[in-house]
Amino acid sequence: MTIAIATEAPTAAIRLRAVRDSGLIAGRNLRVLRKNPGRMLYPLVQPLILLVMQVSVFGNLALAGHASGTVGMSYREFLIPGIIIQNAALTAPTTGLALLRDAGSGLADRFRSLPVSRAAVLAGRLGSDAVVFTVQAMLLLLVAAPLGFRVHTGLPGMLAITGVTVVFGLSVAVLSAWLALLINDAETAERTLYFPAIAIAFISSAFVPVGYLAGWMQPIARVNPVTGAAAVIRSMATGGGLAVPLLELACWGVFLFLVPGFLAARRWQSQN
Amino acid sequence: MNDLTPAIEVSGVRKAFGQVTALDGVDLSVAPGSLTALLGPNGAGKTTLVRIIATLSRADEGRVRVLGFDVAAQPKQVRARIGLTGQFAGLDDGLSGRDNLILIGRLAGLRRRQAVERAGELAATFGLTDATNRLVRTYSGGMRRRLDLAASLMARPALLVLDEPTTGLDPASRQQLWTELGALRAAGTTMLLTTQYLEEADRFADFVYVLNHGTVVASGTAAQLKGTGSLDEAFLALTREGAI
Ligand SMILES: Nc1ncnc2c1ncn2[C@@H]1O[C@H](COP(=O)(O)OP(=O)(O)O)[C@@H](O)[C@H]1O
Ligand SMILES: [Mg+2]
Numbered sequence A: 001m002t003i004a005i006a007t008e009a010p011t012a013a014i015r016l017r018a019v020r021d022s023g024l025i026a027g028r029n030l031r032v033l034r035k036n037p038g039r040m041l042y043p044l045v046q047p048l049i050l051l052v053m054q055v056s057v058f059g060n061l062a063l064a065g066h067a068s069g070t071v072g073m074s075y076r077e078f079l080i081p082g083i084i085i086q087n088a089a090l091t092a093p094t095t096g097l098a099l100l101r102d103a104g105s106g107l108a109d110r111f112r113s114l115p116v117s118r119a120a121v122l123a124g125r126l127g128s129d130a131v132v133f134t135v136q137a138m139l140l141l142l143v144a145a146p147l148g149f150r151v152h153t154g155l156p157g158m159l160a161i162t163g164v165t166v167v168f169g170l171s172v173a174v175l176s177a178w179l180a181l182l183i184n185d186a187e188t189a190e191r192t193l194y195f196p197a198i199a200i201a202f203i204s205s206a207f208v209p210v211g212y213l214a215g216w217m218q219p220i221a222r223v224n225p226v227t228g229a230a231a232v233i234r235s236m237a238t239g240g241g242l243a244v245p246l247l248e249l250a251c252w253g254v255f256l257f258l259v260p261g262f263l264a265a266r267r268w269q270s271q272n
Numbered sequence B: 001m002n003d004l005t006p007a008i009e010v011s012g013v014r015k016a017f018g019q020v021t022a023l024d025g026v027d028l029s030v031a032p033g034s035l036t037a038l039l040g041p042n043g044a045g046k047t048t049l050v051r052i053i054a055t056l057s058r059a060d061e062g063r064v065r066v067l068g069f070d071v072a073a074q075p076k077q078v079r080a081r082i083g084l085t086g087q088f089a090g091l092d093d094g095l096s097g098r099d100n101l102i103l104i105g106r107l108a109g110l111r112r113r114q115a116v117e118r119a120g121e122l123a124a125t126f127g128l129t130d131a132t133n134r135l136v137r138t139y140s141g142g143m144r145r146r147l148d149l150a151a152s153l154m155a156r157p158a159l160l161v162l163d164e165p166t167t168g169l170d171p172a173s174r175q176q177l178w179t180e181l182g183a184l185r186a187a188g189t190t191m192l193l194t195t196q197y198l199e200e201a202d203r204f205a206d207f208v209y210v211l212n213h214g215t216v217v218a219s220g221t222a223a224q225l226k227g228t229g230s231l232d233e234a235f236l237a238l239t240r241e242g243a244i
Helices: A002-007 A011-035 A037-060 A077-093 A093-104 A107-114 A121-144 A156-182 A186-192 A194-202 A217-223 A224-240 A242-269 B046-052 B075-080 B098-107 B112-125 B141-152 B171-186 B198-204 B220-225 B230-243
Strands: B008-017 B020-030 B034-041 B063-066 B083-085 B159-163 B190-195 B207-212 B215-220
Touching: A011 A037, A011 A121, A011 A242, A037 A077, A037 A121, A037 B207, A077 A121, A077 A156, A077 A224, A077 B198, A093 A107, A093 A121, A093 A186, A093 A242, A093 B098, A093 B190, A107 B083, A107 B190, A121 A242, A156 A186, A156 A224, A156 A242, A186 A194, A194 A224, A194 B083, A224 B046, A224 B083, A242 B008, B008 B046, B020 B034, B020 B046, B020 B083, B020 B207, B020 B215, B034 B046, B034 B198, B046 B063, B046 B190, B063 B112, B075 B220, B098 B112, B112 B141, B141 B159, B141 B171, B171 B190, B198 B220, B207 B220, B215 B220
Parallel strands: B034 B190, B034 B207, B083 B159, B159 B190
Antiparallel strands: B008 B020, B008 B063, B207 B215
């Protein structure tokens, strides 16, 4: 039908529309959070509890000064970046669970029946979760200061740490989105999505240098993006060398956004 | 597209879910400006057909044209022109009624100001003005249904598709919904709606298709079907086996 083809919007307009739609969905998610503040307890309060508890219990341990990555650093300065990243990893499943909640409600059909870009629901969810991750990271940094975490690089360092935490959290969130849609059952997802999050947090240098971990963990811990992200934050706080851990983390980030992102978007589309 | 082009044209549609054949060669057509009922017991295939018409699902075989556009080849054109009230409310429980309407209106392409204005208008039409700032979670079943219908109307669709809009409502709410659907029809909106209730199809529809086991087993105006006894007969026979 030639008339129909002629009225097809040009590509640039379609892209603009996708951005607008994602923004609308992100705005909706944030509004739901504002109207239902109880839903913010998990992402915003639990991390603070974990931080205070972990630092109060483990913070007075001393690491041998020569252990890799801890030179000139107190254990608290080593531990707290690990806790920040651990919290981002533990928050990421909420992205998948929220997406699955949307997918299972009549709302998903409503969205799909509208002329809305199909990536908008996923992109909008990531957009609103970026805000949650940002607030979470800033709160953690605020509380971490009196607990012994000094950012020697000042405000730029703090902003950089926040940025890295948010990007890391979002890339794991993309993975959780795909896994949740794959599991396709809210209750099962609620009970299983935290397993991998807990595993990647512990099989890493988040809490102790890789050399202190059980032997079987060490090869996994070396390539784990949690290790890379924690190392980046430590370097950012102390002003140490960044190039290698940042590059490693960037590779992981790109990989996680692209591969599970593509799979999640396809999964969202194909539900019929 | 001219006045004679059907608003919906379904030909030879088949759809299976694994071993279950949900639609087994369905043909039907909905005239512009009409209210057409798709009558059938649970499991007849009503929702499956509605979802294909609304571009939510693809037929395995056959063709569906909606307002002149092929649903498989031009889904965006179709989505821009239809309103869907699904079997389950397409609403966000965590938002107010007003915020739901505005969100859906904006996703349908309205500007913010237009959406706000239209949301107020529709809330008034559907008797929801007092509840408009309450979270939808606190709404009764009838209020939800009305809000869901209002949401489908935000962008003034040329065609409205409704999947069992009255199921689960008490008689008063059902009556109220029918009054509203009647007003829409008077305003010229084409409607296809599914129902399990024989008397609804009889009283309100211009044209009735009776669906069972994924095929159209009878069709005509309610009067025609009743004249031959086939509406009651067909449907009762079907529901007898379908109900148990
Ligand atoms: N997603 C699905 N997976 C498997 N079977 C399905 C699915 N959707 C519908 N069916 C089956 O297709 C048939 C028609 O279902 P449906 O269209 O929902 O009927 P109705 O809406 O008339 O009650 C039923 O047997 C139902 O179990
Ligand atoms: Mg149904």
